[in-house]
Amino acid sequence: MRIYNTLSGQKEEFVPLKPGTVKMYVCGPTVYSFIHIGNARPAVIFDSFRRYLEYRGFSVIYVQNFTDIDDKIIKAANAEGISPKTLADRYISEYFKDSCALGIKPATYHPRTTDFVDNIKEFIAALEKKKFAYQRGNDVYFDVSAFPSYGALSHRNPADMRAGSRVEVNENKDDPLDFVLWKGSKPEEPKWESPWGEGRPGWHIECSAMSTTLLGDAFDIHAGGNDLIFPHHEDERAQSEALTGKKWVSYWMHNGMISVKDEKMSKSVGNIFSAREALKVYGKNTIRMYLLSKHYRSPIEFSPERMEEARSAFSRISRVINEVDKKIGHDFKVVEDEFVKTQRSKMIEVLDDDFNTPQALSLIFDLVSEMISTEDTEKIKKIRFLLDEWNYFLGFDFEPDRKNADELVDLAIKLRNDARMRKDYKQSDEIRKKLEDYGIEVMDSPEGTKWRWK
Known part of the structure; x- marks a missing residue:
């Protein structure tokens, strides 16, 4: 088996770290609304790939997370006058309804960021101890200059990125490429106690902490949409390998985007189809x-x-x-x-x-x-x-769609009852026989005609 590895930019022979077992982490949704068809692509694709690995005889430990604390979640919750947890709980539940309807198998683990805050704090403290992180006020940043291979996953040159206009400007940072690990709390926001003051985790550190806690310091496959390569996956890789001092992920898999009229489907653009x-x-x-x-x-x-x-x-x-x-x-x-x-x-x-x-x-x-x-x-x-x-x-259902079939069966039953009223028992029997051929049992009773799928 060969897999295209984003890190190397080429197809590589797939050799899991432990023979017969595949450890796989897939970035899941930020739960502030219903998922759209663009979110469904990685969910369906990597579910199918996971199933194919199982078909080929591998035991797969599959992790797909939920980001359940985030600026977008806080904003959406405030707009509704509810807590971020209430909003996140709702949309995690709705996600499972949609993923089930799409035929997606539940992951081995579905971690939520807020259940791993202690792990995240330990991760940040260890980075700080190893001189890969520094504090400014109540914020903590990752020091990109201390990690020489930064940019290798996204195939970007840090010097070019520093010169580019896209880089976030923040006077608290030592380097414009440095990214936040811990965010000091703002009024009316969810917050946790920490050695750096009250606050909450940054985005990138969540996945590193959850994946290493559940899969170990090194695992086989990290997957997600190619819009996550930079900065999310680049930053994940930097902080994880800085902490462990070894290669974190063997194979990086990324799916292409879904577009609408040549524009990426996204909630921010407003061209989504749920x-x-x-x-x-x-x-x-x-x-x-x-x-x-x-x-x-x-x-x-x-x-x-x-x-x-x-x-x-x-x-x-x-x-x-x-x-x-x-x-x-x-x-x-x-x-x-x-x-x-x-x-x-x-x-x-x-x-x-x-x-x-x-x-x-x-x-x-x-x-x-x-x-x-x-x-x-x-x-x-x-x-x-x-x-x-x-x-x-x-993951197809080859049986006819039952909802539409039910309506057709109801119509056939009505036609049969009309035939019986006219004493046209030949047509009535033909309809009954045809329904039985399709696996439908017809039951006549004093209360009327009932039917069920065999």
Whole structure:
């Protein structure tokens, strides 16, 4: 298996630190509102990659955090007249509803920043002791000049960054590149006691403290959107390696951004489409098809046209599978012959090449086409077996959407009842038989007709 490592700028052979086990950390959302479809991309992509690692036989320890204290959270909570914790609790709960609807497997750990404040304070104190941090008032900053390889992850030259206009100007800092580890408290803000006075953690230190606490001083994969490479991941790497004196993360994986009319989708721009709204309009399968149809490192455009293309692509697969399942049933266990082994090897080959999901979907479309064209029932069963096996990491629901199906069943039941009222028992029986063929049990009673999925 080869993974593109942002740090080296090339694909590298994947060799975990501990054979058979993968430790993986993925940056999660700042919980001040509902997640949008751009937030959903890393959530779905790295969930699928995690599942693929499991499919390949690895035991995966997967951490995805929640930033539950932040300027945006405080501002949103103040606007509603509630506490930041109440706001964060609400949107963490809403995140789990959306992630479940998207078919995302819960992480091994879902740490929250506010549960790790003591760990964060210990981390900062250790950096200060090693002369990598300094205090100004009630703030504590990381000394970038003390870390020679700063900029290696983002492939930026610190001298050029200092000269650039983007660098934050702050008179308290010794160097404009230095970043905050601990922020002195302001009136009416959440705060914790610390050796540097009352305050709260900076953004970057949160992930370093949570990941090292849960995964150790060194782990295999750190992932997130490529908008986090600088400054967030660059700063995480600097403070973590400064503390431990060794390489912190073996492989850095970053997904490309979702854009709307050539502009990055973000809450600050205001061009977001919430994951929940997308689920209502398009459904889980279309969203996953859309997100997996483009290589994870590439940018992807969000538009009604792209979503309809994804809907059509999934519908083609689903339609064929449902027709096949009617013919062969759901018991498609097969003898693993040369055909099965060859197709499985093809799938592993493309996904072992930096998780190339577009190529994986292309293989699936080829096999679906073969199911349509062949009369060989045994081959159809083998293909259906493979599709079921691979769906572990693709995460589709091949069954028809139940919500829409329920409405159609209600309509069929009404038509059947109308036929019975007319004493057209032939049509009534035909409708009942057709419903049973689709796995629906019809029950007539004095209280009326009821039905249920078998």
